[in-house]
Amino acid sequence: MLSPAALWLLLFTLIPIGVAVYYSFLTRGPWGTIVYEFTFDSYRQVLDPLFLEIFARSLKLAMLTVAACLVGGYAVAYWIALYGGRHKNLLLFLVILPFWTSPLVRVYSWMIILSDHGLVNTFLGTTGLIDSPVPLLHNETAVLIGLIYTYVPFMILPLYASLERLDRSVLEAASDLGATATERFFKITLPLTKGGMLAGSVLVFAPAIGEFIIPELLGGAKGMMIGKFISLKFLGLRHWPLGSAYSLLLLTMVLLLLYLYMRAGGGKEAFQERQ
Template sequence: MNKKWLSIPYALWSLIFSIIPIIIITIYSFCKRSPYGKIIYEFTLDNYKQFLEPIYLNVLWRSILLAAISTTACLVIGYPMAMIISKTSIKKRNVLIMLFVVPLWTNFLLRTYAWMVLLRDQGAINQFLIYLGIIKEPLQLLYNPGAVVMGMVYNFLPFMVLPIYSVLSKMDNSLVEAAQDLGATSGEVFRKVIFPLSMPGVVSGLIMVFMPAVSTFVISDLLGGGQTVLLGNLIQNQFLVARNWQFGSAISMIMMVLILIAIRISSKYQDEEGGGLW
């Protein structure tokens, strides 16, 4: 059988579920809107100009800021975890990796709802702090940007750990031993050998965490209580509430451009360093 025929199912899948939807969204983003929300197929840039208004730029800035904070937190927490896992025996390594992967098998909504139960005024965290006498009144742990960041870190941490672990586990230990033989301290070995060699995994992890973090809407809806509006919430509201598909499509295209830029940066590092998650 000709190998070209084997690629037809994949090509059809990409065409129907990726290319055509993107084309439709692109067309909608340049269309006008009637007073009742009907799509008018006349070219306009008003949808993109509308996004330049301060209120929407603030949403963009808030999305990038919270995504950057959560991504940084994932890196700070995830890198040591990835190093620890990569240095354990293969048997223990598989168990530790499984512990990171198993939560991903649980429904995303259920995991987020679980944190709502923990963070609410009568939740386990507040009750534990009151029991210890650290606080007298429940802390407002829910419905604020901090809760949103915490939800992002919890849900997306595996996407940081796994690519870094993938690179560290394949690293040539002879390079580390050579640096130690030359008199390098543990800190110097990490700064000049281990971390530079793990950069493909770090970049992959940064992209894999930042992209879903900047576009999430479930976490900000549930843990932010609708008070922390991100780009994902804005797109959701334009399609489902305001019935302004044109403006929602324009925001989606802007987000898509951000994703493509991030992927390009990631590909550049992986091409130069050779490696990454895949």
């Protein structure tokens, strides 16, 4: 079946991955040229301590983002689903709205808040609490804030969907049998919305681990993540074979995560919620 979509994806998604595989087995010559010589060197360098450190930090930040989005996103989804009333659609709309806005500009808006001459420092300065600006940008916390800010809508939507689907009569039954509100939440609501939590976690984790703009604008050297590291390999050092190997590693990880998730039977939910 050679539909236009299949052809397009073959040309501009699958073949490029193949080209990356090809490049990852080559070597870098002087001044960033490519030496056409088959080698496993790039994959050996995956164990480079600097790379491992950045990889570990990316993993940590992505996981913290998922955790924070789960807590905050659950609260919002729960509130909208159960107490939204006639404002339900408006509130949902407010959750979706950021999808239509520029991620670059949204991350930039945090620079206005956190930079040395930014909102927070100016405010603290005029109130006399500080004498010189506190460095708030270019660290892990700034990156984490940016990640949560960018990805929390991805968590709210699937959580909301699974809360909406929750059969309310089960909760009423539990209530009639004497369960307290806390018991109902932890023994019924939470387990029954596991699907939404899982879907949201995947939707947040997958883009967060490979994020590029946020570490680029808010991270600096201390907040370096794997995405920025890879881009430096391509555009800075022009070490394309190594950059290819790292990109493929990142891609494999994300696809593997997705595969495991689909096998756990969650596929439908994640994709339906993105529509």
